Amino acid sequence: MNDLKDALDFSDKVIVVAGGNGLIGSAITKALSKLNATSIVLDQGKNNIVDIKNVHFIEINQSYSQDGVKKIVDSIELNFGPVFGLINCMTTKVKDENLYFSAISDYTLSTWKEIVEGNLHNTFLLCREIGLRMVSRSTGSIVNFCSIYGAEMGPDLRIYEKTSTENKLMTTPVSYTVSKGGIQALSKHLATSWAQNGVRVNAISPGGVFNNQSKEFVRAYSNRVPFGRMANVEEIIGLPIFLLSDLSSYITGQNLFIDGGLSAW
Numbered sequence: 034m035n036d037l038k039d040a041l042d043f044s045d046k047v048i049v050v051a052g053g054n055g056l057i058g059s060a061i062t063k064a065l066s067k068l069n070a071t072s073i074v075l076d077q078g079k080n081n082i083v084d085i086k087n088v089h090f091i092e093i094n095q096s097y098s099q100d101g102v103k104k105i106v107d108s109i110e111l112n113f114g115p116v117f118g119l120i121n122c123m124t125t126k127v128k129d130e131n132l133y134f135s136a137i138s139d140y141t142l143s144t145w146k147e148i149v150e151g152n153l154h155n156t157f158l159l160c161r162e163i164g165l166r167m168v169s170r171s172t173g174s175i176v177n178f179c180s181i182y183g184a185e186m187g188p189d190l191r192i193y194e195k196t197s198t199e200n201k202l203m204t205t206p207v208s209y210t211v212s213k214g215g216i217q218a219l220s221k222h223l224a225t226s227w228a229q230n231g232v233r234v235n236a237i238s239p240g241g242v243f244n245n246q247s248k249e250f251v252r253a254y255s256n257r258v259p260f261g262r263m264a265n266v267e268e269i270i271g272l273p274i275f276l277l278s279d280l281s282s283y284i285t286g287q288n289l290f291i292d293g294g295l296s297a298w
């Protein structure tokens with residue numbers, strides 16, 4: 034029992050959470066704080082994770098450059114110590130929802146590029162910069178958030194029919210599906226490349242998480258799920274923490290689903 038407890042004690046461990054301001058990222062960061070980790074949140078805009086023990090915020094631009102990422106990680110390691118864990122739970126949206134959510138026939142190449150670059154290229158640059166440092170120290174764990182879409186399945190667009198409200202469009206765009214599929218492939222490639230170097234890389238594909246979506250959407254989505262409901266954000270945090278910890282020391286290169294059984298149906 035003590036061993037189990039020790040495995041979940043992240044004292045002296047530095048974990049970078051990219052997108053740690055978001056719905057899932059902030060819940061993970063709060064949980065890591067309770068487990069004594071030092072978390073570094075990389076996100077845009079204002080810090081939402083205020084006054085939480087051992088959580089530090091670094092504001093970043095939407096698009097990373099190789100040199101920019103190196104500078105950020107240099108400064109993290111100088112100020113806080115070697116990075117042990119990386120959780121990528123960022124997701125890029127463009128300002129104009131109509132462009133982001135537009136149909137395949139109307140999808141502009143510039144929106145496509147912005148989303149694919151934001152989701153996939155940034156994940157690659159961060160994984161490479163931090164992963165190679167982990168390789169040099171022979172220890173580390175990376176967890177990349179993908180999605181049920183782009184992993185096992187394409188979106189069931191019937192779920193989104195008639196679920197938009199006046200203020201909120203509900204659908205899932207092709208750029209999202211493709212970039213999330215790419216992150217899954219990236220995770221497997223890095224996992225096999227670094228398996229001999231003590232660095233594990235896994236992906237997590239959540240299903241829909243409840244976040245005050247319209248009643249119509251929640252009903253339509255839940256009908257597709259064996260559990261008959263969306264996930265609560267608290268139900269997402271256990272798996273990334275398990276994957277960071279030594280409890281998962283023989284797991285690498287996997288894409289694990291938290292989807293209430295949706296992908297099994």
Ligand SMILES: NC(=O)c1ccc[n+]([C@@H]2O[C@H](COP(=O)([O-])OP(=O)(O)OC[C@H]3O[C@@H](n4cnc5c(N)ncnc54)[C@H](O)[C@@H]3O)[C@@H](O)[C@H]2O)c1
Nearest residue numbers: 052054055056057076095122123124178180239240241242
């Ligand atoms: N919430 C869901 O229902 C759901 C379902 C399937 C998959 N996912 C995936 O889980 C992850 C987390 O989702 P979420 O619901 O918390 O999303 P969210 O939109 O609440 O949070 C994403 C965060 O990423 C940040 N971000 C954007 N670009 C960034 C960058 N370049 N660097 C760092 N941060 C950046 C945003 O500012 C935001 O705070 C995402 O990868 C998402 O695709 C979520």
